[in-house]
């Protein structure tokens with residue numbers, strides 16, 4: 001299966017025709033406005049904070065901390081780039097584990113007591129870079145993403161899963177080597193973990209972050225709890241049980257870290273896990289009754305936003321105004337999470353035109369934004385739009401379908417795209433992310449992440465050669 005490459009669509013009409021062929025009705029503006037009155041330059045207000053424009057940097061880890069959970073020069077370079085991007089909202093920087101067993105890899109950062117100063121220095125790097133280029137950080141809002149990787153924890157060795165799970169899963173257990181109830185977190189384990197999240201939130205506040213994201217996405221623990229329908233006890237079953245983890249963290253933070261704002265990044269829909277089928281094209285593991293997808297319609301392949309909408313209402317009731325929408329998981333259905341033309345080495349060929357995946361995320365976000373106008377909603381999944389990202393971004397903001405445009409992979413290849421768009425410069429085409437997925441393939445094979453094909457800094461690193469060989473092996 002092959003799909004027309006976005007780079008081959010030479011003008012607006014060609015892009016529109018392509019959308020039409022796919023039956024997609026994405027909003028897309030022909031011209032992107034520049035200057036202070038431009039829609040993407042409009043400010044937002046989040047409580048007592050100002051956010052100076054409509055671009056947001058999504059959290060992206062680089063698998064490049066040390067074993068004590070401290071940042072390296074590569075981490076610092078990435079955070080400086082985030083500050084130099086021109087975006088005025090920094091959603092979390094990257095996933096930072098609240099304790100050692102919650103790391104997704106042995107190089108993930110950790111917010112332990114001993115690490116507060118180093119994590120604070122990352123924020124300084126970012127803010128200094130922003131100040132140097134844009135002259136002020138008054139309207140820059142910086143948060144930190146807090147995580148426990150749950151089922152996808154690999155805290156000690158990159159090749160050794162050490163899952164801690166919310167419930168036994170008929171399809172995912174075997175993927176991470178779960179054979180019995182040993183990795184199940186008990187209610188008292190979760191009580192302890194809530195305390196660990198609260199302690200990490202207090203440290204994030206000491207490190208000067210304006211908000212923490214209590215991560216509920218991508219198959220990690222917070223997200224898995226949202227689909228713990230079958231889990232007995234106080235953290236599972238009905239909506240109240242499945243959201244208790246979040247509610248208790250929020251209550252604890254209000255008591256222990258007054259003044260710290262809270263955001264939640266949530267996978268607003270999920271599908272069945274996928275695997276490579278014939279010709280390595282992705283196929284769902286099940287097409288029957290699949291009840292473990294939060295925001296799914298029980299077929300494993302469709303969306304029902306009833307519960308995610310209720311979840312967003314709960315966030316409002318809890319006084320949370322910052323929400324970042326995403327979908328699925330990079331481990332078991334990456335095509336719905338980060339639509340790409342080329343799969344990572346452990347992935348599968350896209351079963352649909354990746355634009356369909358982009359539109360799915362954008363539509364779900366628009367629907368939720370319309371139902372919850374009081375929230376500041378940051379969207380994700382824009383990078384595959386490539387040259388058309390600014391045009392769709394502006395149209396999404398103008399139609400009230402989203403408040404802020406979250407950028408992931410694009411920032412690894414072209415970190416200051418927001419600054420260029422806001423200044424009305426044409427995009428530098430050779431820096432536009434073409435979704436080659438090397439930034440995912442590298443860490444899946446034990447290497448640090450980065451944009452090896454397009455960022456000259458990573459192009460020159462020795463890992464590039466190994467990635468080229470892996471690409472040959474995978475055809």
Ligand SMILES: Cc1cc2nc3c(=O)[nH]c(=O)nc-3n(C[C@H](O)[C@H](O)[C@H](O)COP(=O)(O)O)c2cc1C
Nearest residue numbers: 058059060061094095338381382383407408409439
């Ligand atoms: C290398 C890499 C690292 C990522 N790390 C995180 C992370 O730490 N936390 C998180 O919530 N999402 C993470 N993501 C997902 C992105 O934030 C984003 O949702 C995804 O890339 C889709 O957006 P895009 O189309 O702009 O790339 C990561 C993605 C990539 C490519």
Ligand code: SF4
Nearest residue numbers: 433435436437439451
């Ligand atoms: S490696 Fe670079 S071009 Fe490829 S998906 Fe990642 S950021 Fe985009």
